[in-house]
Amino acid sequence: MSPEDILPKKIFEDAKQEIPEKTSASTIKKIMEALVDEYEKALVEPGESVGLVAAESIGEPSTQMTLNTFHLAGVAEMNVTMGLPRIIEILDGRKTISTPMMEIYLKKATDEKKIRSLARQIKEMTLKELIKDITINVMDTRVEIRLNKASLKEIGVDEEKIHKNISKSVKTYEAKLDGDLITLKPKTKDVDLNTLYLLREKLKGLYVAGVKGIKQVLPVRRDDEYVIITAGSNLKDIFALEFVDTTRTICNDPFEISGVLGVEAARQSIVEEIFKVIEAQGLNIDIRHVMLISDTMCTTGEIRGITRFGVVSEKPSVLARVAFETPIKHIISASLIGENDELNSVIENVMLNQPVPIGTGLPKLGMKNK
């Protein structure tokens, strides 16, 4: 095999650049041979317990992490979970994360004014934000909503759409539009005041415009273009918007990414999100450890957290599962169905006081059956 096939692309290309042009072919060959030699020495030995090394390498520095969430300088008014809580959240594979965020890139570069209006369009709007007031007319037992025309114009929604939205969501009431006034009259008689109060509160939170789930928007200048940073995320619906650059827009929720872009993208996202925290804390952890963990979480084609419901639940060995969490449960269910333990892994052999199958404990004597 030529050195190009053995060496990773990065090392090969770096080396090629470092070698001066006038070097003879035989010298290059020698250099490459030495390089392959060094590279093969640097490879992980068969039987090395890489998972354990990864766990220690991440576990030790993370004890020094700041436990609090804090406000990031530069990202004004946005509170992001960082530090250990964030790492735990990602590694547990939580379906809903505590502070979902998106970075929305645009197809075309725009000016500041345009981006503000685009940002406003994206933001989830509830009725509460678009009205002057909402009152209960006690005499005629009806709810009256007075719309705010100025703010309607700002986000480009007309009264009719709101009227339609309202009549769709409250079917037992008759909604009438008159100028900027929407009145809701109950279809049935004998509606007491209490239900009207409840209706009013319900209407206040009614979704009318924008993208669902986007709670806050913030246009930010990054290099020579504008980016919209949002609190709350909804990749699928944002991708459906016409002005969004669907090749770069990302969110910080690996689960959402796995649904919209596939596991491989989610795996990459897990690596990047964890590494972002590590970097922000000023720690020095090799990215390969993070990549190994991310690979483990994504091997089944879906994200599984490092919890007793995720990765650990699929370990073939009963004793390994017992060693993790809720031992009694595992022992009982294993004895009920008569599970077998092949003792192939580390922890069960530690329990039984036997050499563990890692490193020099790995090779075994086999016999050919003839």
Added chain:
Amino acid sequence: MKKELSHIPQNHILVPKHEKLTDKDKKSILDKYNITFEQLPRILKTDAAITHLDVKASDVIKITRTNKTAYETIFYRRVIE
């Protein structure tokens, strides 16, 4: 019926290149790493990144990842239902 997607996942920066392997390549991969087909990592048939490949279960997908440490790494996944 398949729903038309408004975006193409393969074009996204987070999505590496996915390719379907031929049966011959499939065998040579298993021989090269000395593994059985079941030992390969999995990918769902419905995964967003392989919708364009028209795959069936028991196919193997070759994934060419780009990363900081090696520029390019090749990974294989088998398709499951």
